[in-house]
Amino acid sequence: MQRRHLLSTFALGIALSAPLAADDERYITLASTTSTEQSGLFADIVPQFRETTGIDVRVVAVGTGQAFEIARRGDADSLLVHDTQGEEQFVADGYASERLDVMYNDFVLIGPSDDPAGIADADDALDAFSRIAASGSPFTSRGDDSGTHRAEQRFWEEAGVDTTGGWYRELGSGMGPTLNTAAGMDAYVFADRATWLAFDNRQDLAILFEGDEALFNQYGSLLLDRERHPHLKHDLAEQWHQWLVSDEGQAAIAGYAIDGEQLFFPNAGHH
């Protein structure tokens, strides 16, 4: 009785683990940012890419810093992030052979709708950042070395603001959790528009400042270096890389909208 029991348990285990192994279809692993994944963009455009090429794209969505690290270690076939400086450095360091502009969206400053810092009528983005610091209103920062966090830090630096005060809350979280926290404590927060549009738990938060060109958020696709990581699916990855900047890919990006509002603006061929 004992033996039969063990055998059936074992068989159950085999049966359960079998589907885990069957995995011969064509796919690439794409390291990208949480903001792109959480905006729902990939769920919309990847099926279109698969339709055309038969290649599936498995998205590992992490902060930009971690995305770079995953690609550096050879754990992803392709990389799509939004930190132009970092991307160019990545190419210069020899990890990627090519970087292409794909699309942009923009960052927005979000805060409690009564706007205690009065940033709604700020002259420009720098002025808005300065007003938040001057008012001492709470500000939640992602603090996770993501592209959004890096962009935010550049604004504080340019505005000459010291962010060590108690009003500045560094969370070490993704965009979503940071928005959740900001909603909970009625804090200002710097976010990408796409994540904001797809975000449901807004409570009293609203967009208070937008439109400054300095808030431009450029996304780039990187073709990883063939020699550094020969095991990667470079051919499939290159098809994805080229499709993103093709007319079909650009149209797919332009066609993604939430409640009629376009989230990403294709701009391949610039630069």
Place this chain on the structure above:
Amino acid sequence: MPIADNAFATALTLIVTLDPTLLNIVRLSLQVSLSAVLIAALIGLPLGASLALWAFPGRGAVVVVLNAFMGLPPVVAGLMVYLMLSRAGPLGELGLLFTPTAMVIAQVVLVLPIVAALSRQHIEALLGEYREQLASFGLGRARMMPTLLWDARVALTTVVLAGFGRASAEVGAVLIVGGNIDGVTRVMTTAIALETNRGNLALALGLGLVLLLLVACVNAAAHLLGERARRQMG
């Protein structure tokens, strides 16, 4: 509590309509956690029994390490497995990162110490009771093991369930080594984390309720089995 009401409605809708995405996520969650628990049990039960049966130099140290690993934060386990399976790591050649297999490995790392450490305690207690009689039958330590494992089965089932609870509830490890890829490595807990991040609290809580229901069902089944066994065996 509009979010909570909404969550119950969402959860109910998901379950009643047998939402295919939800079913897929539940199936993968069960596959990963059950595989991990099965492997952890196949290794951990004999390991725990061996630690109870054999005295060897350094056994105390092994027991202390196992007990310490019982409290290993899932993120740390995930990070360790990530570094092992990453292309730049020692097992990178296998190409297992961001696959369900990687998630199974990470959960084995989490569950094995629990199964081994707790089964050692139970087997040791039972051995105290049985040792003289089994020795009188002429059984050596190796031949005592199957008897002990079988007769401690009620307690060991609880141990394995505790392992299943830890495996199915953790998010840190599978998120790192699985990557939360839609349709490939997205399980209940990482889906809940993602929906929370998207501010979709109702759906997140709905998924949480489904997870709770699953774990409750498994534990209820085990409880009933245990009660039956206890009634039978006094």
Place this chain on the structure above:
Amino acid sequence: MNDLTQPGMPRTAVDPMLPLTLAGVGFAHRGQHLLHDIDLRLGAGRTLIMGPNGAGKSLLMRLCHGLLTPTSGTIRWNGRVPNPPLALRQAMVFQRPVLLKRSALANLTYVLAIRGCPRRQRKARAQAALERFGLAQLAQRPAPVLSGGEQQRLALARAWLLAPDVLFLDEPTSALDPAAIRAVEEAVDHFHHSGTKIVMTTHDLNQARRLADDVVFLNAGRLLEHSPAERFFAAPESSEAAAFVRGELPW
């Protein structure tokens, strides 16, 4: 290996184990000397080991059975050093029977399995043993819920299936009511009549009078007397044994 095809038929006749001889056997645990310099020779029949509490009776039996190893002295079975095949020709029943957490029947098929009895014979032989010890009605009952007397009879039935040449019993009746005690004594008789050597400890003077062929008397870890039962009860050699027989030594 033990021949299990004929339960209850020990092999003593063809390959005698007895006599059991102890020479200068002592046992110390954590610096405490619990048994001193025991010289003893046991032949066939029913040996009862008696003595007040803490005399070392159970300890002496565990040394003979091989559950413990003496710290000094030697134990020989018909001149042979104790070894695993010889150990398999012995069985022991404990004061509190150790039964597996399984049904009464499964407790019996278990020992048949570990002794290599073919699977298809196990159930029938286990049933027969249950019947012999009046437990047939309880076959499917979990062992842990049986009464103390039933448990002890089940332990005896289990020992019966091992067909031992030597059976050790460590105060098998000390926790039982009179009816259960009688059943255990009858079971011991079964073993005795089938040729099994009985070594048993007891507190019960009357039981000793009923069962003993010879008596080993221990006090404070020393062997004071080993004599035929009649002589022991009629005219004990040592003053301690005399006091014990009169019921004046504390158990």
